[in-house]
Amino acid sequence: xxxxxxxxxxLGILIAVHEYGHYRVAVACGIKVxxxxxxxxxxxxxxxxxNKSTEFSIGMLPLGxxxxxxxxxxxxxxxxxxxxAFNTQPLKSRAAVVAAGPAANLLLAVLLYAVLNWSGxxxxxxxxxSPVAGSLAEKAGLRGQETVQQAALEGDELQDIRSFEDxxxxxxxxxxxxxxxxxxxGADTARAGRTVRLPLSTLGSPExxxxxxxxxxxxxxxxxxxxxxxxxxxxxxxxxxHAGDVVVRVGDTAIMDGPHLRELIRTSIPTSxxxxxxxxxxxxxxLRDGRPLVLQVTPExxxxxxxxxxxxxAYVGAPAELVTVRYGFVDGLWQGAVRTWQVSALxxxxxxxxxxxxxxxxxxxxPLTIADxxxxxxxxxxxYYLTFLALVSVSLGVLNLLPLPVLDGGHxxxxxxxxxxxxxxxxxxxDRLQRGGVAILLGMxxxxxxxxVTRLLG
Numbered sequence: 321x322x323x324x325x326x327x328x329x330x331l332g333i334l335i336a337v338h339e340y341g342h343y344r345v346a347v348a349c350g351i352k353v354x355x356x357x358x359x360x361x362x363x364x365x366x367x368x369x370x371n372k373s374t375e376f377s378i379g380m381l382p383l384g385x386x387x388x389x390x391x392x393x394x395x396x397x398x399x400x401x402x403x404x405a406f407n408t409q410p411l412k413s414r415a416a417v418v419a420a421g422p423a424a425n426l427l428l429a430v431l432l433y434a435v436l437n438w439s440g441x442x443x444x445x446x447x448x449x450s451p452v453a454g455s456l457a458e459k460a461g462l463r464g465q466e467t468v469q470q471a472a473l474e475g476d477e478l479q480d481i482r483s484f485e486d487x488x489x490x491x492x493x494x495x496x497x498x499x500x501x502x503x504x505x506g507a508d509t510a511r512a513g514r515t516v517r518l519p520l521s522t523l524g525s526p527e528x529x530x531x532x533x534x535x536x537x538x539x540x541x542x543x544x545x546x547x548x549x550x551x552x553x554x555x556x557x558x559x560x561x562h563a564g565d566v567v568v569r570v571g572d573t574a575i576m577d578g579p580h581l582r583e584l585i586r587t588s589i590p591t592s593x594x595x596x597x598x599x600x601x602x603x604x605x606x607l608r609d610g611r612p613l614v615l616q617v618t619p620e621x622x623x624x625x626x627x628x629x630x631x632x633x634a635y636v637g638a639p640a641e642l643v644t645v646r647y648g649f650v651d652g653l654w655q656g657a658v659r660t661w662q663v664s665a666l667x668x669x670x671x672x673x674x675x676x677x678x679x680x681x682x683x684x685x686x687p688l689t690i691a692d693x694x695x696x697x698x699x700x701x702x703x704y705y706l707t708f709l710a711l712v713s714v715s716l717g718v719l720n721l722l723p724l725p726v727l728d729g730g731h732x733x734x735x736x737x738x739x740x741x742x743x744x745x746x747x748x749x750x751d752r753l754q755r756g757g758v759a760i761l762l763g764m765x766x767x768x769x770x771x772x773v774t775r776l777l778g
Contacts, residue, residue: 322695322698322699323691323692323694323695323696324691324695325698326691326694326695326697326698326705327690327691327694327695328382329694330690330694330708330709330712331382331383332358332382333428333709334425334428334709334712334713334716335358335359335382335384335385336358336385337424337425337428337713338385338421338422338424338425338716338717338720339356339357339358339385339386339387339421340356340424341420341421341422341423341424341425342387342417342418342420342421342424343356343374343387344420344424345416345417345420346387346389346406346417346420349409349413349416349417350403350404350409351389351390351404351405351406351409351413351417352373352389352390352401352404352405353373353374353387353388353389353390354373354374354375354388354389354390355374355375355376355377355386355387355388356374356375356376356377356387356388357376357377357378357379357385357386357387357388358377358378358379358382358385359378359379359380359381359382359383359384359385360379360380360381360383360384360385360386361379361380361381362379362380363377363378363379363380364378364379364380365377365378366378389405389406389417390404390405390406391405391406391407392405392407392408393407411735411738411739414735415732415735418728418731418732418735419721419728419732421720421728422716422717422718422720422721422728422729423717424717425713425714425716425717425720426660426664426713426714426717426718428710428713429656429660429663429710429711429713429714429717430653430656430657430660431656432656432706432707432709432710432713433655433656433657433659433660433710434652434653434655434656434657435656435706436656436703436706436707436710437645437646437647437651437652437653437655437656438646438647438648438649438652439646439703440644440645440646441483441644441645441646441703442642442643442644443482443483443484443485443486443642443643443645444483444484444485444540444541444640444641444642444643445467445483445484445541445640445641445642445643446467446468446469446481446482446483446484446486446487446541447465447466447467447468447484447541447542447640447641448462448464448465448466448467448468448538448541448542449464449538449539449540449541449542449543449576449577449578449579449580450463450464450465450542450576450577450579450580451463451464451537451538452534452537452539452583455534455535455536455537455538456518456519456520456522456523456535456536456537457518457536457537457538458537460516460517460518460519461516462516462537462538464542464576464577464580465508465542465576465577466505466506466508467505467506467508468481468487468503468504468505468506469481469504469505469506469513470503470504471487471490471501471502471503471504472501472502473490473493473494473497473499473500473501473502474494474499474500474501474502474521475499478502478504482643482645483643483645484540484541484640486645487538488533488538489662491518491520491533491536491538492532492666493662493666494518494520495520495523495532495536496666496669496670497669498520498521498523499520499521500517500518500519500520500521501517501518501520502515502516502517502518503515503516503517503518518536520536523535523536539579539582539583540578540579540640541640541641542577542578542579542640542641543577543578543579543637543638543639543640544566544577544578544637544638545566545567545568545575545576545577545578545580545581545636545637545638546564546565546566546567546578546637546638547561547562547563547564547565547566547567547606547634547635547636548563548634548635548636548637548638549563549634549635550562550563550633550634550635551633551634553633554620554631554632554633554634555617555618555619555620555631555632555633555634556617556632556633556634557633557634558618559604559615559616559617559618559632560615561604561606561615561617561632561634562608563634564608564609565606565607565608565613566606566607566608567581567604567605567606568605568606568607568612569604569605570584570602570603570604570605570617571602571603577637578636578637578638579637581636581637582636582637585619585630585631585632585636586629586630587630588600588602588619588630599618599619599620599621599630600618601616601617601618602616602617602618602619603615603616604616604617617632619631619632620632620633659710660710660714663710663711663714664714664717664718667714667715667718668718671718671722682771682774684764684767684768684771685768685771689768689771690712694708724757724760724761725750725753725754725756725757725758726754726757726758726761727757727761730753730757734750
């Protein structure tokens with residue numbers, strides 16, 4: 321139920337903001353708006369504001385919305401109202417009305433990120449876990465428990481790293497842009513402060529997924545290798561593990577931290593195995609209330625995204641050390657704008673990579689994935705939900721600016737042609753372009769829905 325409610329609220333907010341952008345600018349330009357609708361199909365609620373000619377309604381199908389304006393191309397208009405019609409407005413007014421919808425979504429994202437910045441977020445401290453064997457991080461000399469104080473992508477100035485999420489974002493940007501990342505590490509009891517360069521440009525054309533961070537070698541923040549909640553009937557319970565047990569060694573391998581232990585479990589057998597054969601018991605040396613114990617633990621294969629992966633059915637790793645990341649009013653607003661710009665640019669780059677075949681179409685997500693993430697983020701707390709809402713709002717704004725004829729960006733493309741040539745697109749070409757745009761959009765929706773079903777069933 322939470323997933324359904326969160327999904328409906330998410331769509332309702334994003335659609336309402338998008339259509340309100342069109343509506344507000346249309347009214348400001350002196351255009352008569354006949355109807356403002358959130359959702360399609362039969363209206364379930366309709367109302368009018370006092371002294372307003374616009375009819376507002378909520379449709380039964382909450383997968384879109386529209387603003388219907390007075391327009392000679394749709395119905396005859398009397399001479400007295402011709403100046404209020406959309407099609408009679410100057411080019412700059414028509415373009416402003418069309419661009420206002422995506423712009424409203426982007427402005428919403430700026431505001432949401434700003435609210436999060438002002439209120440303060442509890443995020444993991446930028447302390448590195450032990451790197452994945454053979455990864456870029458290991459080859460660069462990282463060993464784990466280093467605190468990242470500053471970072472800079474190639475060509476940029478060093479900037480403070482406030483949290484691990486801040487670092488993760490820099491890693492994603494650098495990998496997708498093909499730019500190396502310089503890390504300034506703080507001193508600790510064992511090592512002096514130093515500078516490390518991660519050659520992210522050697523990754524080629526990676527995708528923004530879990531495998532990207534495995535190649536980089538930084539999977540998460542450092543955590544104590546402690547067992548958390550143990551699921552009834554799982555491998556951890558069968559082996560005698562209890563919540564609070566600290567894992568010191570697995571076989572002959574000393575455990576550095578929680579991510580290291582998770583990696584050992586994950587790679588204890590080939591993930592391509594389809595049966596229980598070959599899962600050997602492991603000698604886990606643990607500390608329970610300060611007392612050393614040795615337990616025989618046998619991970620069990622569990623399906624994850626269509627692949628059988630070893631699991632022990634317990635939370636592995638103590639909670640990471642948290643820091644509060646908070647900005648003042650001006651800095652928070654500025655950082656909100658910067659993050660919106662960065663996410664927009666990243667979205668466009670990923671779309672470009674998918675078009676050119678450099679990234680898989682599996683990155684496309686549809687309504688089922690949005691609904692799933694809406695419910696999950698809402699269950700984690702308001703800050704996670706607002707972050708999710710901002711991300712989807714950016715995606716909606718960017719998507720609508722694409723030059724596809726059925727989207728706002730397609731109409732802006734028509735107006736660009738009109739501005740250059742002095743004449744509008746002919747009806748014949750308009751029809752051809754609309755048909756092509758609908759075909760492309762339907763194809764994208766089919767791929768996204770297929771990806772949704774595959775993820776959920778996997």
